[in-house]
Amino acid sequence: MSDQSLTLPSAVSEPQAGEVEINLSAGEIGQLSLWYLIWRRFLRNRLAVAATFVLLLLYLMVALAEFITPYDHLISNEDFVARAPQLPRFRDETGQFHFRPFVYGTTTELDTYNLDWVHKDDTTQMYPLKLFVKGAPYKLLGLFPSERHLYGVDAPGTVFLLGTDRLGRDLFSRIIFGGRISLTVGLIGVSLTILFGSVMGTISGYFGGPVDTVIQRFIELLMSFPSIALWAALAAAMPADITIVTRFFLISIILSLIGWTSLARQVRAKVLAFREMEFSSAATAAGASHFRIIMVHMLPNALSHIIVIATLAIPGMILAETALSFLGLGILPPAVSWGTLLQDAQTVGVVIKKPWLMLPGAFVIVSVLSFNFLGDGIRDAVDPFAL
Amino acid sequence: MTTTPTSPSDTAVASVESGSGQSPLLEVRNLKMHFPIRKGFLKRVVGHVKAVDDVTFSVERGTVFGLVGESGCGKSTTGRCVIRLLKATAGEIVYTMPDDEPVHIEALDPESLRIMRRHIQIVFQDPYASLNPRLTLKQIVGEPLVINNVSQGQDLQDRVAELLRRVGLSPEHMNRYPHAFSGGQRQRISLARALALNPRFIVADEPVSALDVSVQAQILNLIKDLREEFGLTYLFIAHNMSVIKHICDSVAVMYVGQIVEMTTTRQLFRKPLHPYTEALLEAIPVPDPRRDRHRIVLEGDVPNPADPPSGCYFHPRCAYAQDVCRTETPPLAEHTPGHLARCHFAAELELKGMTI
Known part of the structure; x- marks a missing residue:
């Protein structure tokens, strides 16, 4: 029995559904269009459904890019050139737990050997992450003016979740x-x-x-x-x-x-x-x-x-x-x-x-x-x- | 003889149908369908497949004319030429309109052909390939009506319901898709579609070959009933002699694109004149295990129509073949009144028939 259900997973569940329909004998039977049958079959494929959600999320994010992103993607910032990602933290240096995630500030030194800016987390400065913060004004979907962004920190802190590029622009x-x-x-x-x-x-x-x-x-x-x-x-x-x-x-x-x-x-x-x-x-x-x-x-x-x-x-x-x-x-x-x-x-x-x-x-x-x-x-x- | 008085042509059918002295409803004269064989990059023609080669027959009003033969003998091609799904290479296909006006189907321009199509319809062999899986019954059966602007809306729905009832299906099923139906039911749907435009002539291209034997009988009886009801004339294509026996009034036996024997069904079964017909009759299964039969089993396959044998096309498989059969092509000759056969020895051979 378990063998059968292994080899024919869809065959096991289908006849039951079919029987119910036959017993109903009216309405739906035979009237389901091919598109509907395709849709039902598609829903059974979990990986494909998950992929659909991922894609929907991605497209939603790019459609609402101005709202999702904390910074203008074109504005460079010479103070934070090529800064490593600032990951949200819950525990500070002393090991104390913070209910609201935070990011550290940044200290910048010049590495005179490599002639490169080196950014380090400044553990004395903590900036809690906030939702719907005020920032640069924009028009959502080109229609609705707004200046709220999904997340951010209070100035003078910065939140570069995925770091910055060589001109200090927020990579995310x-x-x-x-x-x-x-x-x-x-x-x-x-x-x-x-x-x-x-x-x-x-x-x-x-x-x-x-x-x-x-x-x-x-x-x-x-x-x-x-x-x-x-x-x-x-x-x-x-x-x-x-x-x-x-x-x-x-x-x-x-x-x-x-x-x-x-x-x-x-x-x-x-x-x-x-x-x-x-x-x-x-x-x-x-x-x-x-x-x-x-x-x-x-x-x-x-x-x-x-x-x-x-x-x-x-x-x-x-x-x-x-x-x-x-x-x-x-x-x-x-x-x-x-x-x-x-x-x-x-x-x-x-x-x-x-x-x-x-x-x-x-x-x-x-x-x-x-x-x-x-x-x-x-x-x-x-x-x-x-x- | 009852018909639905829905269109003027129906009453015309009813009035002429019984007159047997009239010209035949369909006459096919010297029909040829040669398909070119192309080879190479330039698609040069290197030969021809003579799928139908000089076929002549006529179908009387209200009768069922059978075309029988093995796969590849050209019977379906003949049927498709008759309704102009294929354009014949040569020959005449003359259809007599309700006003006795003869129409040359092979020479019709596209616009006249569209009008002509309302008179002649076709039912196909494969019940699974002949219905578009994306359309509901209503769309399938109603399609000819929609295309020809016969009806729409509620009227269309009523007509489709009536057609479905006529072929023994429930009108409530008209919103279902073909996948919900069995092979026999699908053939009923095909019949309903063919009947939608009130045709007078139907080409039935092996309509029961793909069905179970029990379902075959139902569909054959339906075809018979519809003939009575609508005054239809059929060109019935089959490869099974017992189906022919059940439904046809007269028969033409085809072999490699040619008619080898043609007469009434009764005569053909009683006294076949061509050895090929005898072999086909022998192939009918007899439901009697004790019956001792010396069966003639045909050896080999139908010859390649692109390269047929010399002389009589049947001689390589014929049990009675003589030297003359290898060299000389026999003509299709009338041996007894209304009984034509293409065999040098039709008069001499005593072939085994069967009583029907």
């Missing part, structure tokens, strides 16, 4: 603001990928013949380019005097320029299969137009696969943007993305002496992994009739 604030670009570049790139990929794939698969041949050879041509080199060349070809926003959109387009090819191939394969299915013949026999057959019979059936492929493509986009920006070809300062932040961690010296500058990499890893788990979860869920 920079990571959150950088996430705005890094996390959305994937979404925009993937939207364009879905658009190009499904349109080209559908045309290629549905109409076939010479159209198919031309599109497929073109895709092969694009795929045979070394992608990093192509991105680099295209990024280098961008005019220097364009605004940050324009540059950001152009980079999204560049990333999706290659990304759409594999999606188009898979959509084509799906459409080829559906075209031979008898339900599309039946629609033809009923007088349906090509447009209707594509929109009603092809795309809805291919949609679940498109979503899976798209979800799994987002991490690739994030990584590609990070790589481009890391190489100095993507987002340019003063705009920040996780890639430009990682530029600061390019040398071994930094990695050894200021390891916290690699923390943006951790955010990349977490978001990429979450997208992969989410994509896997959707992929497993889209076939609700499989055991």
